[in-house]
Amino acid sequence: MPYDPELRGNGCPVFKKCGGCQLQNLTYPEQLRYKQGRCIALLGRFAHVERIVGMDEPYHYRCKVQAGFARTRAGLVSGVFQSGSGRVVPVENCMIEDEVCSEAVAHVRDTMKELGIRPWDGRTGSVRHVLVRRGLYTGELMAVIVTQTRQLPSKNAFVRRLLERMPAITTVVQNVCADPLPLTLGRVNETLYGEGFIADELLGKTFRISPNSFYQVNPAMTGKLYQTALDFLDLRGSETLLDAYCGTGTIGVAASDAAGRLIGVELNADAVRDAKRNARVNGAENAEFFRGDAAAFMETMAVSGEKLDALVMDPPRAGSSARFIRAAVKAGPERIVYVSCEPETLARDLALFTKSGYRVRRIRPIDMFPHTNHCEVVASLTRDAASR
Ligand code: SAH
Numbered sequence: 001m002p003y004d005p006e007l008r009g010n011g012c013p014v015f016k017k018c019g020g021c022q023l024q025n026l027t028y029p030e031q032l033r034y035k036q037g038r039c040i041a042l043l044g045r046f047a048h049v050e051r052i053v054g055m056d057e058p059y060h061y062r063c064k065v066q067a068g069f070a071r072t073r074a075g076l077v078s079g080v081f082q083s084g085s086g087r088v089v090p091v092e093n094c095m096i097e098d099e100v101c102s103e104a105v106a107h108v109r110d111t112m113k114e115l116g117i118r119p120w121d122g123r124t125g126s127v128r129h130v131l132v133r134r135g136l137y138t139g140e141l142m143a144v145i146v147t148q149t150r151q152l153p154s155k156n157a158f159v160r161r162l163l164e165r166m167p168a169i170t171t172v173v174q175n176v177c178a179d180p181l182p183l184t185l186g187r188v189n190e191t192l193y194g195e196g197f198i199a200d201e202l203l204g205k206t207f208r209i210s211p212n213s214f215y216q217v218n219p220a221m222t223g224k225l226y227q228t229a230l231d232f233l234d235l236r237g238s239e240t241l242l243d244a245y246c247g248t249g250t251i252g253v254a255a256s257d258a259a260g261r262l263i264g265v266e267l268n269a270d271a272v273r274d275a276k277r278n279a280r281v282n283g284a285e286n287a288e289f290f291r292g293d294a295a296a297f298m299e300t301m302a303v304s305g306e307k308l309d310a311l312v313m314d315p316p317r318a319g320s321s322a323r324f325i326r327a328a329v330k331a332g333p334e335r336i337v338y339v340s341c342e343p344e345t346l347a348r349d350l351a352l353f354t355k356s357g358y359r360v361r362r363i364r365p366i367d368m369f370p371h372t373n374h375c376e377v378v379a380s381l382t383r384d385a386a387s388r
Contacts, residue, residue, distance in 0.1 A: 017089045018080050021096060021371035028058050032367060035375045039365045042347045043377065046360035053224055058370035063134045064217040065101035066183050067091070069109060069119035069127060076119070078109040078130075081182040096371055100168065101132040104143055107166045108132075115157055120148040127152070129183055131175075133209060135200035136219040140170045142198045144211045146177050146185060159192045170194050173211050185212050197274075202226060203254045205282045213271040214247040218368045225339065225366050225376060226254050229312055232337045232362055232380035235259050239309035242301070242333070244294040244324070249275030249287070251312055251339070256284035259310070264289040265297040294320070298327035312337045319345025322352060329356040336381040341368075343377050350379060357384050 015024050023031045036052045043049055055061065067078045070088035079091040094102060108130045112118075118125035131144040143162070145152065152158065152174055159172050171194030177186030189196065189211050197210045202223050209215045216222040229251055235241065235258035243252030246264035248271050256262045262284065266272050272291040279287035290297060294315070301308060311333040313320060319342060328336070336358065340346035343365075350360055358381040368376040 012095055014079075014089055014091055017082060018091065019083050020080060022373040024371050028054070028370060031370065035365060035367060035373075039343050039363070039375065039377060042343045043350070043363050043379070046347075046350050046354065046379070047363050050362065050364040052365040052367055052375075053221075053228075054367045055218075055221060055370055058367075059095050060097060060099050061218045061220055061370065062096050063098045063101060063136050063219050064215070065094075065097045065105055065132045066129055067105045067109075067132075068129045068182060069112065071119065071121070076109055076113045078105055081129075086182055098134055098136075100141065101134050104132045104134075104141060104166055104169060105130055107162060107169075108143060108145065111158055111162045111165060114161060115154045117153050117158060128177060131185070131211065133198060133215070135198045135209070137201040138199050139168070140198035140200070141166075141168050142171045142173065142194075142209070142211070143169055144173045144175050144185070144189075145192075146175045148176075148178055150174075150176050150188075150190075155192065163193065171196055171198060175211055187212075202250065203230075205250075205253055205278070207248055207250055207253070207278050208274050208281075209248065210270050210274055213268065213274050215250070216368065221366060221368045222250075225368060225378065226251055228364055228366065228378045229337050229339055230255055230258070232364075232378060233258075233310055233312060233335060235310060240307050241310045241312065242298075242308055244298065244311060244313040245315045245320075246275055246289065247271050247314070249278045249289055251314060252287065253278050253282050253284050255312070256282070256287050260286065262287040265292055265294050267291070267293060295324035295327060298324050298331065302327045302330035306331075308333045310335045310337075312339065314339040315345075317342040317345065320349050325349060325352045325356070329353070329358070332383060334383050338379045338381070340377045340379070341374065343375055346377055346379060350381070353381055358382065359384050 068088040077090040120128045128146045133142045172192040174190045176188040238260040240261045241259040243264040246266045275289040308331045362380045366376045
Protein backbone atom coordinates (compact mmCIF):
# COMPACT_ATOMS: atom_id res chain seq x y z
CA MET A 1 0.00 0.00 0.00
CA PRO A 2 1.52 3.39 -0.93
CA TYR A 3 2.22 5.58 2.05
CA ASP A 4 0.03 8.67 2.26
CA PRO A 5 1.39 11.10 4.86
CA GLU A 6 -1.96 12.89 5.08
CA LEU A 7 -3.99 9.77 5.78
CA ARG A 8 -5.54 9.39 9.22
CA GLY A 9 -6.71 6.07 10.62
CA ASN A 10 -5.83 4.38 7.35
CA GLY A 11 -9.41 3.17 7.20
CA CYS A 12 -8.63 0.38 9.67
CA PRO A 13 -12.02 -1.19 10.46
CA VAL A 14 -11.00 -2.34 13.95
CA PHE A 15 -9.11 0.79 15.07
CA LYS A 16 -11.23 1.27 18.20
CA LYS A 17 -11.88 -2.37 19.05
CA CYS A 18 -8.30 -3.54 18.71
CA GLY A 19 -6.58 -0.75 20.62
CA GLY A 20 -3.14 -1.66 19.29
CA CYS A 21 -2.54 1.52 17.25
CA GLN A 22 -3.30 4.31 19.72
CA LEU A 23 -2.09 7.12 17.41
CA GLN A 24 -3.98 6.16 14.29
CA ASN A 25 -6.08 9.31 14.49
CA LEU A 26 -2.91 11.28 13.67
CA THR A 27 -1.10 11.42 10.34
CA TYR A 28 2.40 9.93 10.46
CA PRO A 29 4.17 13.33 10.52
CA GLU A 30 1.82 14.34 13.37
CA GLN A 31 2.69 11.15 15.23
CA LEU A 32 6.41 11.90 14.92
CA ARG A 33 5.87 15.44 16.20
CA TYR A 34 3.85 14.07 19.11
CA LYS A 35 6.58 11.58 20.06
CA GLN A 36 9.28 14.22 19.67
CA GLY A 37 7.33 16.53 22.01
CA ARG A 38 6.88 13.78 24.58
CA CYS A 39 10.60 12.97 24.52
CA ILE A 40 11.50 16.66 24.90
CA ALA A 41 9.11 17.00 27.84
CA LEU A 42 10.52 13.94 29.60
CA LEU A 43 14.18 14.09 28.60
CA GLY A 44 14.90 17.67 27.48
CA ARG A 45 16.28 18.60 30.91
CA PHE A 46 19.18 16.13 30.45
CA ALA A 47 20.37 17.13 26.96
CA HIS A 48 19.24 18.31 23.54
CA VAL A 49 16.76 15.81 22.08
CA GLU A 50 17.76 15.11 18.47
CA ARG A 51 15.18 14.86 15.75
CA ILE A 52 13.24 11.58 15.90
CA VAL A 53 14.17 9.04 13.22
CA GLY A 54 10.96 7.94 11.51
CA MET A 55 10.15 5.21 9.00
CA ASP A 56 9.94 5.92 5.27
CA GLU A 57 7.09 3.44 4.86
CA PRO A 58 5.45 3.13 8.28
CA TYR A 59 3.25 0.13 7.43
CA HIS A 60 3.52 -3.65 7.74
CA TYR A 61 6.67 -3.39 9.82
CA ARG A 62 5.92 -5.96 12.51
CA CYS A 63 7.75 -9.18 11.71
CA LYS A 64 6.42 -10.72 14.91
CA VAL A 65 2.68 -11.37 14.84
CA GLN A 66 0.56 -13.06 17.46
CA ALA A 67 -3.05 -14.01 16.94
CA GLY A 68 -5.77 -15.69 18.97
CA PHE A 69 -8.64 -17.80 17.68
CA ALA A 70 -12.35 -17.91 18.45
CA ARG A 71 -15.33 -19.84 17.22
CA THR A 72 -18.12 -17.57 16.04
CA ARG A 73 -21.32 -18.04 14.08
CA ALA A 74 -19.26 -17.17 11.00
CA GLY A 75 -16.86 -20.01 11.83
CA LEU A 76 -13.32 -19.97 13.18
CA VAL A 77 -11.79 -16.49 13.25
CA SER A 78 -8.30 -15.22 14.06
CA GLY A 79 -7.36 -11.84 15.43
CA VAL A 80 -6.04 -9.84 18.34
CA PHE A 81 -6.96 -10.26 21.98
CA GLN A 82 -8.83 -7.13 23.04
CA SER A 83 -7.14 -5.66 26.09
CA GLY A 84 -9.46 -5.85 29.08
CA SER A 85 -12.07 -8.28 27.81
CA GLY A 86 -9.55 -10.81 26.45
CA ARG A 87 -11.99 -11.44 23.58
CA VAL A 88 -10.64 -12.08 20.09
CA VAL A 89 -11.29 -9.21 17.67
CA PRO A 90 -11.19 -10.63 14.13
CA VAL A 91 -8.47 -8.90 12.06
CA GLU A 92 -7.91 -9.58 8.39
CA ASN A 93 -5.66 -6.83 7.01
CA CYS A 94 -3.65 -5.30 9.81
CA MET A 95 -1.74 -2.22 8.64
CA ILE A 96 1.25 -2.76 10.90
CA GLU A 97 1.74 -6.51 10.55
CA ASP A 98 4.16 -7.88 7.99
CA GLU A 99 1.92 -9.23 5.24
CA VAL A 100 3.70 -12.58 4.99
CA CYS A 101 3.24 -13.06 8.75
CA SER A 102 -0.48 -12.20 8.45
CA GLU A 103 -0.78 -14.70 5.62
CA ALA A 104 0.82 -17.41 7.78
CA VAL A 105 -1.70 -16.70 10.57
CA ALA A 106 -4.57 -17.08 8.09
CA HIS A 107 -3.15 -20.40 6.89
CA VAL A 108 -2.82 -21.69 10.45
CA ARG A 109 -6.45 -20.72 11.07
CA ASP A 110 -7.68 -22.31 7.83
CA THR A 111 -5.73 -25.50 8.51
CA MET A 112 -7.30 -25.70 11.98
CA LYS A 113 -10.69 -25.17 10.37
CA GLU A 114 -10.10 -27.86 7.79
CA LEU A 115 -9.01 -30.45 10.36
CA GLY A 116 -11.51 -29.47 13.04
CA ILE A 117 -8.79 -28.43 15.52
CA ARG A 118 -10.45 -26.24 18.14
CA PRO A 119 -9.12 -23.18 19.91
CA TRP A 120 -8.76 -23.41 23.71
CA ASP A 121 -11.84 -21.71 25.17
CA GLY A 122 -10.79 -21.85 28.83
CA ARG A 123 -12.14 -25.36 29.36
CA THR A 124 -11.88 -27.37 26.16
CA GLY A 125 -10.08 -27.23 22.81
CA SER A 126 -6.33 -27.02 22.33
CA VAL A 127 -4.78 -24.08 20.43
CA ARG A 128 -4.36 -20.92 22.53
CA HIS A 129 -2.70 -18.70 19.99
CA VAL A 130 -0.13 -18.61 17.21
CA LEU A 131 3.12 -16.67 17.06
CA VAL A 132 4.66 -16.02 13.64
CA ARG A 133 8.12 -14.54 13.13
CA ARG A 134 9.81 -13.70 9.85
CA GLY A 135 13.45 -12.91 9.23
CA LEU A 136 13.11 -9.83 7.04
CA TYR A 137 16.48 -10.33 5.36
CA THR A 138 16.57 -14.14 5.26
CA GLY A 139 12.89 -14.72 4.47
CA GLU A 140 12.81 -17.55 7.04
CA LEU A 141 9.39 -17.99 8.57
CA MET A 142 8.51 -19.61 11.92
CA ALA A 143 5.03 -20.59 13.10
CA VAL A 144 4.74 -21.37 16.81
CA ILE A 145 1.49 -23.11 17.72
CA VAL A 146 0.78 -22.50 21.40
CA THR A 147 -1.34 -25.21 22.99
CA GLN A 148 -2.85 -25.63 26.45
CA THR A 149 -1.44 -29.15 26.90
CA ARG A 150 1.00 -31.33 24.97
CA GLN A 151 -1.98 -32.62 22.98
CA LEU A 152 -2.44 -31.17 19.51
CA PRO A 153 -5.06 -33.23 17.64
CA SER A 154 -4.10 -34.39 14.12
CA LYS A 155 -0.60 -33.02 14.71
CA ASN A 156 1.08 -34.65 11.70
CA ALA A 157 -1.78 -33.84 9.33
CA PHE A 158 -1.81 -30.29 10.63
CA VAL A 159 1.87 -29.73 9.84
CA ARG A 160 1.59 -31.41 6.46
CA ARG A 161 -1.45 -29.38 5.39
CA LEU A 162 -0.02 -26.12 6.73
CA LEU A 163 3.17 -26.58 4.70
CA GLU A 164 1.19 -27.54 1.60
CA ARG A 165 -0.76 -24.32 1.96
CA MET A 166 2.29 -22.19 2.67
CA PRO A 167 5.62 -23.73 1.64
CA ALA A 168 7.41 -20.51 2.67
CA ILE A 169 7.13 -21.62 6.32
CA THR A 170 10.59 -22.88 7.25
CA THR A 171 9.88 -24.17 10.76
CA VAL A 172 6.86 -25.16 12.87
CA VAL A 173 7.11 -25.36 16.66
CA GLN A 174 4.55 -26.41 19.27
CA ASN A 175 4.81 -24.49 22.52
CA VAL A 176 2.91 -25.73 25.56
CA CYS A 177 1.55 -23.02 27.83
CA ALA A 178 -1.06 -23.35 30.58
CA ASP A 179 -0.59 -19.77 31.82
CA PRO A 180 -4.04 -18.10 31.94
CA LEU A 181 -2.68 -14.79 30.56
CA PRO A 182 -3.15 -14.41 26.81
CA LEU A 183 -0.15 -14.37 24.47
CA THR A 184 2.34 -15.86 26.91
CA LEU A 185 4.64 -18.71 25.94
CA GLY A 186 5.48 -21.73 28.06
CA ARG A 187 8.93 -23.25 28.61
CA VAL A 188 8.33 -26.40 26.55
CA ASN A 189 8.94 -26.26 22.79
CA GLU A 190 8.61 -29.21 20.46
CA THR A 191 9.91 -28.74 16.95
CA LEU A 192 7.37 -30.22 14.55
CA TYR A 193 9.15 -29.23 11.35
CA GLY A 194 12.47 -27.61 10.41
CA GLU A 195 15.11 -26.34 12.83
CA GLY A 196 12.93 -24.86 15.57
CA PHE A 197 14.29 -21.34 15.08
CA ILE A 198 14.87 -18.79 12.30
CA ALA A 199 17.79 -16.55 11.45
CA ASP A 200 17.86 -12.91 10.51
CA GLU A 201 20.60 -10.53 9.45
CA LEU A 202 21.49 -7.13 10.87
CA LEU A 203 24.51 -4.91 10.24
CA GLY A 204 26.28 -7.71 8.40
CA LYS A 205 25.78 -10.26 11.21
CA THR A 206 23.51 -13.30 11.38
CA PHE A 207 21.25 -13.79 14.37
CA ARG A 208 19.29 -16.79 15.53
CA ILE A 209 15.79 -16.26 16.93
CA SER A 210 14.15 -18.98 19.05
CA PRO A 211 10.44 -18.95 19.95
CA ASN A 212 11.02 -17.60 23.48
CA SER A 213 13.88 -15.18 22.79
CA PHE A 214 13.41 -11.44 22.60
CA TYR A 215 14.08 -10.00 19.15
CA GLN A 216 13.06 -6.53 17.98
CA VAL A 217 9.72 -6.63 16.15
CA ASN A 218 10.64 -4.02 13.50
CA PRO A 219 13.77 -5.31 11.77
CA ALA A 220 13.72 -2.53 9.16
CA MET A 221 14.38 -0.01 11.95
CA THR A 222 16.47 -2.24 14.22
CA GLY A 223 19.55 -1.68 12.04
CA LYS A 224 19.14 2.08 12.54
CA LEU A 225 18.63 1.61 16.27
CA TYR A 226 21.73 -0.54 16.71
CA GLN A 227 23.82 1.70 14.43
CA THR A 228 22.88 4.64 16.66
CA ALA A 229 23.95 2.64 19.73
CA LEU A 230 27.28 1.76 18.05
CA ASP A 231 27.87 5.38 16.96
CA PHE A 232 27.13 6.61 20.48
CA LEU A 233 29.43 3.94 21.96
CA ASP A 234 32.26 5.14 19.69
CA LEU A 235 34.52 2.15 20.49
CA ARG A 236 38.21 2.23 19.56
CA GLY A 237 38.96 -1.48 19.39
CA SER A 238 40.43 -2.26 22.78
CA GLU A 239 37.62 -1.56 25.25
CA THR A 240 35.89 -4.02 27.53
CA LEU A 241 32.18 -3.66 26.75
CA LEU A 242 29.31 -4.98 28.85
CA ASP A 243 26.02 -5.61 27.03
CA ALA A 244 23.46 -5.69 29.86
CA TYR A 245 19.92 -7.01 29.26
CA CYS A 246 21.49 -8.39 26.09
CA GLY A 247 18.72 -10.71 24.88
CA THR A 248 20.26 -12.78 22.07
CA GLY A 249 23.37 -10.61 22.19
CA THR A 250 22.51 -8.63 19.08
CA ILE A 251 23.86 -5.22 20.13
CA GLY A 252 27.00 -6.67 21.69
CA VAL A 253 27.78 -8.95 18.76
CA ALA A 254 27.21 -6.06 16.34
CA ALA A 255 29.71 -4.05 18.43
CA SER A 256 32.18 -6.88 19.02
CA ASP A 257 34.47 -6.05 16.05
CA ALA A 258 35.10 -2.63 17.56
CA ALA A 259 35.65 -3.87 21.14
CA GLY A 260 38.54 -5.66 22.80
CA ARG A 261 36.31 -7.82 24.95
CA LEU A 262 32.54 -8.27 25.05
CA ILE A 263 30.61 -9.53 28.08
CA GLY A 264 26.84 -10.04 27.91
CA VAL A 265 24.32 -10.68 30.67
CA GLU A 266 20.70 -11.73 30.28
CA LEU A 267 18.02 -13.35 32.45
CA ASN A 268 16.38 -15.60 29.85
CA ALA A 269 18.26 -18.89 29.45
CA ASP A 270 17.11 -19.48 25.85
CA ALA A 271 18.25 -16.01 24.84
CA VAL A 272 21.68 -16.64 26.43
CA ARG A 273 21.98 -19.89 24.47
CA ASP A 274 21.13 -17.97 21.28
CA ALA A 275 23.59 -15.21 22.22
CA LYS A 276 26.44 -17.72 22.59
CA ARG A 277 25.61 -19.20 19.25
CA ASN A 278 25.28 -15.77 17.66
CA ALA A 279 28.78 -14.90 18.88
CA ARG A 280 30.14 -18.17 17.49
CA VAL A 281 28.59 -17.98 14.02
CA ASN A 282 29.68 -14.36 13.65
CA GLY A 283 33.25 -15.13 14.69
CA ALA A 284 33.05 -12.93 17.83
CA GLU A 285 35.76 -14.83 19.69
CA ASN A 286 36.14 -12.02 22.22
CA ALA A 287 32.57 -12.51 23.51
CA GLU A 288 31.28 -14.25 26.65
CA PHE A 289 27.62 -14.45 27.72
CA PHE A 290 26.22 -15.13 31.16
CA ARG A 291 22.75 -15.97 32.40
CA GLY A 292 21.69 -13.92 35.39
CA ASP A 293 20.13 -10.82 36.82
CA ALA A 294 21.86 -7.77 35.35
CA ALA A 295 21.99 -5.95 38.73
CA ALA A 296 23.53 -8.90 40.57
CA PHE A 297 26.03 -9.39 37.73
CA MET A 298 26.94 -5.70 37.72
CA GLU A 299 27.49 -5.78 41.49
CA THR A 300 29.83 -8.74 41.18
CA MET A 301 31.75 -6.94 38.44
CA ALA A 302 31.98 -3.74 40.48
CA VAL A 303 33.18 -5.58 43.61
CA SER A 304 35.74 -7.66 41.71
CA GLY A 305 37.20 -4.46 40.30
CA GLU A 306 37.15 -5.95 36.82
CA LYS A 307 37.91 -3.36 34.13
CA LEU A 308 34.85 -1.98 32.36
CA ASP A 309 35.27 0.76 29.74
CA ALA A 310 31.86 0.89 28.14
CA LEU A 311 28.36 -0.26 29.01
CA VAL A 312 25.39 -0.67 26.71
CA MET A 313 22.10 -1.39 28.48
CA ASP A 314 18.74 -2.20 26.94
CA PRO A 315 16.29 -3.04 29.74
CA PRO A 316 12.57 -3.82 29.29
CA ARG A 317 9.89 -1.09 29.64
CA ALA A 318 10.11 -1.09 33.42
CA GLY A 319 13.63 0.27 33.01
CA SER A 320 16.71 -0.63 35.00
CA SER A 321 16.94 -0.64 38.81
CA ALA A 322 18.57 1.61 41.38
CA ARG A 323 20.63 -1.41 42.37
CA PHE A 324 21.96 -1.87 38.82
CA ILE A 325 22.69 1.82 38.42
CA ARG A 326 24.54 2.02 41.79
CA ALA A 327 26.73 -0.92 40.77
CA ALA A 328 27.27 0.49 37.26
CA VAL A 329 28.43 3.80 38.74
CA LYS A 330 30.80 1.90 41.01
CA ALA A 331 32.23 -0.07 38.07
CA GLY A 332 32.65 3.36 36.45
CA PRO A 333 32.67 2.86 32.66
CA GLU A 334 33.77 5.96 30.73
CA ARG A 335 30.78 5.68 28.46
CA ILE A 336 27.25 4.35 28.85
CA VAL A 337 24.72 3.92 26.07
CA TYR A 338 21.17 3.38 27.26
CA VAL A 339 18.70 1.92 24.74
CA SER A 340 15.20 2.43 26.09
CA CYS A 341 11.73 1.44 24.94
CA GLU A 342 10.03 3.67 27.53
CA PRO A 343 11.04 7.35 27.84
CA GLU A 344 9.44 7.63 31.30
CA THR A 345 11.62 5.00 32.96
CA LEU A 346 14.59 6.31 30.95
CA ALA A 347 14.06 9.75 32.51
CA ARG A 348 13.92 8.18 35.98
CA ASP A 349 17.14 6.21 35.37
CA LEU A 350 19.02 9.11 33.74
CA ALA A 351 18.25 11.18 36.84
CA LEU A 352 20.02 8.56 38.97
CA PHE A 353 23.06 8.48 36.66
CA THR A 354 23.35 12.27 36.51
CA LYS A 355 23.23 12.46 40.32
CA SER A 356 26.16 10.05 40.46
CA GLY A 357 28.75 11.72 38.27
CA TYR A 358 27.53 11.02 34.75
CA ARG A 359 26.49 13.52 32.13
CA VAL A 360 24.00 12.87 29.31
CA ARG A 361 25.57 13.72 25.94
CA ARG A 362 23.11 12.70 23.27
CA ILE A 363 19.48 11.67 23.08
CA ARG A 364 17.95 10.32 19.89
CA PRO A 365 14.39 8.99 19.63
CA ILE A 366 13.76 6.32 17.02
CA ASP A 367 10.28 5.37 15.87
CA MET A 368 10.32 1.59 16.07
CA PHE A 369 6.54 1.36 16.51
CA PRO A 370 4.61 3.67 14.15
CA HIS A 371 0.90 4.24 14.93
CA THR A 372 1.36 3.08 18.54
CA ASN A 373 2.29 5.39 21.39
CA HIS A 374 5.52 3.49 22.10
CA CYS A 375 8.81 5.20 21.49
CA GLU A 376 12.40 3.96 21.49
CA VAL A 377 15.19 6.28 22.62
CA VAL A 378 18.98 5.95 22.63
CA ALA A 379 20.89 8.06 25.13
CA SER A 380 24.63 8.30 25.70
CA LEU A 381 26.36 9.31 28.92
CA THR A 382 29.96 9.95 29.85
CA ARG A 383 31.62 9.99 33.23
CA ASP A 384 32.35 13.49 34.43
CA ALA A 385 36.01 14.42 34.66
CA ALA A 386 35.50 15.37 38.32
CA SER A 387 34.36 11.88 39.32
CA ARG A 388 37.34 10.07 37.73
N1 SAH B 1 19.32 -6.00 23.77
C1 SAH B 1 18.44 -7.03 23.30
C2 SAH B 1 17.27 -7.34 24.24
C3 SAH B 1 16.52 -6.20 24.83
S1 SAH B 1 14.96 -6.61 25.58
C4 SAH B 1 17.95 -6.71 21.91
O1 SAH B 1 18.09 -5.60 21.42
O2 SAH B 1 17.40 -7.61 21.27
C5 SAH B 1 15.30 -6.66 27.26
C6 SAH B 1 15.93 -7.96 27.71
O3 SAH B 1 16.16 -7.84 29.11
C7 SAH B 1 15.07 -9.19 27.54
O4 SAH B 1 15.78 -10.15 26.78
C8 SAH B 1 14.82 -9.70 28.96
O5 SAH B 1 14.79 -11.11 29.07
C9 SAH B 1 16.01 -9.12 29.71
N2 SAH B 1 15.85 -8.91 31.15
C10 SAH B 1 14.76 -8.50 31.82
N3 SAH B 1 15.03 -8.34 33.14
C11 SAH B 1 16.34 -8.65 33.29
C12 SAH B 1 17.22 -8.67 34.42
N4 SAH B 1 16.80 -8.34 35.64
N5 SAH B 1 18.51 -9.04 34.22
C13 SAH B 1 18.95 -9.38 32.98
N6 SAH B 1 18.17 -9.37 31.88
C14 SAH B 1 16.88 -9.02 32.04
